[in-house]
Amino acid sequence: MAQVELFVFLLFAVVVLAGLGLRSGVPYPVVLVVGGLVIGLVPGLPSPEVDPDIILFVFLPPLLYAAAIGVSTSELKANAKPIGLLAVGLVLVTIAAVAAVANVVLGIPWAAGFVLGAVLGPTDPVSAAAVLDRLGVTGRAKTILKGESLVNDASGLTAYRLAVAAVGASAGSVFEITGKFVGVALGGIAIGLVVGWVFAHLRRIVTDPSLDVALSLLTPFVAYVPAEEVHVSGVLATVTAGLFIGARSLDIIEPSTRLRTLAFWESTAFLLDGLLFVLIGLQVPTIIERIEDADFVTLGLYALLITAVVMGVRALWMLVIPTFLHSDTTKAERIVIAWSGMRGGVSLAVALAIPVDDFPNRDLVIFVAYATIVLTLVLPGLTLSALVKRLGLQQSEEHKRQDAEARLKLTQAALDRLDELEDDAPDHVVQRLRDRYGSRLERLEARVEGNHDEDGQTDVARAGKLMAEMIEAEREVLRGMRRDQEYPTDVLREMERELDLDDSRLRARIRL
Structure with a gap:
């Protein structure tokens, strides 16, 4: 019962913290990660037992799938070169750099250092997207960041799996590791295509919105579990299935059903991300206690060092690579991409999933990973908005x-x-x-x-404001009807739904 109560408390904390972030204008992932840390430091709060396998199974597939269905495959193809360089090249260089520093400075064995690097390799699009969306930023920078995050989840987590195997001395030589990487990746993609094809046909047959949501929820798990069982990439299987279905959503899903399913996935990804932030925040005090000879100053310096490596490698990459390879991105876009390397929910899930048994310096690796995630979220998250405005990248x-x-x-x-x-x-x-x-x-x-008129407003903007006032007048009358109970509840609820649809349609089209 205590675990259930804690779970409810964590959900409540996620909602409250995210609400504070939205009201303050701070990207909500930043507020969640800081709030999770503060909650973890509250004396007397229990630290829940976390099973690594459950963390991977419950959190990873839906987070990956939710990101994949919202990405345009045509935009991925159009920006394949910069996305590929960031999602594969930069991830591998980051993993190697983090592993080297972790081994030389922190004294972590090479294999465990590569695990730390693989945890911190993938970026998370949520925080950057929250800022870019709020400012109306469009164009290649936003597309590249979303595509990078999706593909580097696959490359980074495949490298993570091989690094964990290396800790157990079962990875083999460099050539064997390369062969396994390719085989694991191709196997995952093949399973993802099969699962995507099957569920696309099932969802074309099913017309009930509730059943469509259920099938959509099953898809990432049906892709992930069989892939892991045959020892190929469950991550790539899930991402591939999501891309396959997302590219065909207009043909296989009815409009009202599609709106409900997309809303479900937005809420699901938000709650899972938030739970991860506060869940690992609760783990921090226990993790620090288990680190031998833990010194807060030393641990803080370790975290700052690894953060500097992660952010510095990304900045150097964006400075050097476009110089040697032709890039269509502008200098301003490259600066924003360089500063948008936030880590987030996927990295947290993988950090918590590091095996408990026979893993050297596990608690130190998790602490450094968590602290780096916090810093890479907070520092760019609080300054990206000002940077975008300074560079003039708002919607043109x-x-x-x-x-x-x-x-x-x-x-x-x-x-x-x-x-x-x-x-x-x-x-x-x-x-x-x-x-x-x-x-x-x-x-x-x-x-x-x-x-534009004399005030610089378009006719569209003026019409939009008038329509918004008209809808609000209807809402006021509807509230009075509800108070007076003049009409049946189901009639008033349907009218409320129609007004909500009108309002959301207005905001989407008129851009209030």
Whole structure:
């Protein structure tokens, strides 16, 4: 019962901390990781027993799948070169650099040092994306960061698995390790493609939203578990399945079902990330107690050193590699990419999953990994917003125009189809639809042309503000109906849902 109560408390803490982050404008992963550390230092709080296998099984597949379904495969292909260099080349260099420093300075054996490097190799897109989305940043930098995070999860965690095997003296020579890396990767991709194909066909048949969410939830586990059982990459299997289904979501899932499923995954990833942050925060005091001859100053210096290595290698990479290899990214974009190397939920899950038995300096490795994750989240997380503004990478007028042009094409296609079908419906119905889409067409044309009034506001922005006020007036009347109990509850709930949909649609299209 105590474990259940602790779990409920942790969930509550995640919600409260994330809320504080959103209200303060600080990326919520930063608040979660700092809050988790503070919670862990509260005297008297129990430190839950963490089974490494359960951590990997419960947290890793859904986190990877949630990231994969939101990534565009066409954008991955278009940016394959910079993403590949960051996700494979930079990860391997980071692993080697961390392992070398950990061995020479911290006295950690080479194999365990490579495990530490593999834990800290993958980046996490959540914190950077939270800042970039809030500022309206678009373009290659954001695409590269998301693609890098997804692919380097696969490369870094595959390296992690081989490094853990090396700790157990079962990895073999360099050539054997390279062969295993390739075999493990290809096997994982093959299983992911099969699972993605099967579940894509199942979800095309199923039309019930609840069943679709259930199938979606099963997908990462069905990909991950068999892959791990046959000793190939469960990480790559999960990521591949997610990419496969995400690329076909328009064809296999109905619109209302797709919205519900995507909302489910956003909430799931948020809760899992948050739980990891506060869960490892509770582990910190116990971990420090178990480190032999633990000295807070020395441990702090170790954490700062490894953080400097992780962030320094990334900065040097972004400085040197584009000089030798042609890059289409601008200098400002490369600076943002260099400063966006936050580590997060996946690294935390893997750190907690380090085997308990026969692993040298396990507690020191976990502490240094956790401290580095905290520092790589907090330092860039609190300064990235100012950096982006200083570099002028907010959403450009050109991107806004392209957004409006794309929507204009969709609206025109709808009107063309209406012209084809106008003989099959009453004139007043056709006219009503033509007026509705014609109004949208005018708004989009104004946005493309950039029509502004004397105050510098577009007609679209003014219309959006008026529509928002109109929806709020409807909401006020609805609240009165609910207080007075004039109408059945199910009628009022349906009206509330429609107003919520109108409001979300307005904010998405008008960009209030």
